[in-house]
Amino acid sequence: MTRKTVRIAMNGVTGRMGHHQHLVRSILAIRRQGGLDLGDGTVLWPEPVLVGRRAHALDALARQYDLEHRSTDLDTVLADPAVEIYFDAQVTSAREEALRKAIAAGKHVYTEKPTATGLAGALELARLAQEKGIRHGVVQDKLFLPGLLKLKRLVDGGFFGRILSVRGEFGYWVFEGDWQPAQRPSWNYRAEDGGGIVVDMFPHWEYVLHELIGRVRSVQALATTHVPQRWDERGKPYAVTADDAAYGIFELEGGAIAQINSSWAVRVGRDELVEFQVDGTEGSAVAGLRGCRVQHRSATPKPVWNPDLPATEAFREQWQEVPDNTEFDNGFKAQWELFLRHVYADAPYHWDLLAGARGVQLAELGLRSSAEGRRIDVPEIAL
Template sequence: MTTHTIGIIMNGVTGRMGTNQHLLRSIKEIIAQGGVKISADEVIMPDPILVGRNEAKLQELCKRSGVQKYTTDLESVLSDPSYQVYFDAQVTGRRAPAIKKAIQAGKHIYCEKPTGTTTEEALELYELCEAAGLKHGVVQDKLWLPGMLKLKRLMENDFFGKILSVRGEFGYWVFEGHSVPAQRPSWNYRKEDDGGIIVDMLCHWRYVLDNLFGNVKAVSCLGATHIEERIDENGKPYKCTADDACYATFELEGDVIAHFNSSWTVRVRRDDLLTLQVDGTKGSAVAGLRECYIQHYGNTPKPVWNPDIEQPINFYEGWSKVPQQEPFDNAFKAQWELFLKHLVQDTPFPWGLKEGAKGVQLAEKGIESWEKKCWVNIDEL
């Protein structure tokens, strides 16, 4: 058996997403399954080292994950040739400077989004990697969620006919901390710390829309800071300076209209924390993170507006649940495996730093639209 060992510098994995999705549910699971099998006698085996600023947290993570190595000295591992890949899941403001150091050290790059605090910064990372001949990837996890994959299968089989519109509902109530502790970090609600739901979520909606429904051509966006004060991790009140809700409409190629409500100040009464409704001439679908429900043209009811009587139609009855036709892996793990194959086999991997820059661009244009109260075109990068 030939084993291709890939040394991975994992920076920022003490945070929630880095710990749960990237370390425990991706890299740890890939190691546990014996690596990524690429042929009958070849596997790719990740060899991670955990990097962070808090040694106690790193030691605890090593115990939980079974990873043997950690360090608080990023410079030392960047100079170590046994590590070919640099992964970054730090807070946004620290990401680009660290990635630049990794590029200078000749490391391939895989990172979380947003990839920078500005489009210019994010695009520079792409250009630096390309100039250095390095491979690169950006986490675009929602593309591998079971609900999104089911939507994609429906589109491939022309279930929708001509797609007319996409409506996304994302979010949940994030407690302010006055009585119930908050379930998100306080930096998310401070603009000076690169927080805000527009910066966070429009990066996601860019790759979802571009990859599934058509490239984004223009955006009209309204942000809001609905909660003015929250309590931080130390029990101290702080002023919220970043947006906690975003109401955005997108014009896509092919005359498709998409609208996404994103909010940390909404209470959920829908199938999941994220739902996408896709309406077409032949049928419609509503997809959550894992499940997908469909209604064909032939199952569409014919309501008549009459507010003076009880509604005679149960609108849920005409929908069918898409069956589980294949196994689905963790979305983050699925993309990690594709990136590892890209490193070893040079298989296609279109979700690189340029795609990450497009996400930052849409967030910037969304903020510009909010400030100007107008539609803003999205230029090609």
């Protein structure tokens, strides 16, 4: 076996998602398993270079995980020929410029979404990457959740027949920050910093719907701010300038209709923080982060509406759990491994910057739909 060290600049790993999911549960997890075996006698050994604005936070991470390389100077890191991959998990408003620099430096890029604050910028990034001839990928982690992998298994197996509709519920109560600390950083609620639930979640819904059911052809959305004041990390009140809830209807290629509610101002009455119900002519399924339940046409009960009597059926008990049938790895780690195989073993990979641009497009059109109060077509995009 030949071990190849792959030095990866990881920008934004002092944040919650970059730290836990990408650094610890992905890159360091790959190291804990002995590297990534490419199957040709080569094992990739990822060597993270921690990048950020706060030197003390980078130093703390480096000590905690016994890592050698960190820097607050992105330009210097990108000028280092030993760094081959640039990863970005910064705040949205800082991402586009950093990705442009990494592409110009000839680095392969892998990034959180949204890739830019607008469609024009997202498409330009994809064009620049194509012209530079680098490999590029965008995190689309929900495709790798056990519940959605089971849902895809059902779709691919023809379980649903003709798919009619998708109903999605996502969200939880994010504390305002006055009497309990908020679970999300304050920039999420400032539009000027790239915050807002439409910008955050509509890119997720784009790739989930696109990959599992069909391309989004139109969007009608209502975005709103339910909680107008919050308290930041220093305990100071601030006015919320971004939407914290969005209610969207999406027409999909093939005729199915998706309705997805997203909110940081809702208390959870579901089994999981996100759930999708897919209904088809032959069967239905409800998928969450990990679980997936089905009800086939042949086993569908016949409820009768009678508001004068209490319910006589336990509806949840009438569904069958889909078995795992395999072991599911962390979704972020699984996609990291696919991207590394794409870069170093030429494995196929289509979750690229153009796919990321589709998510930015849907968020942009969703906000426009809300502002104008009408349904808007979603044209196909290409380079």
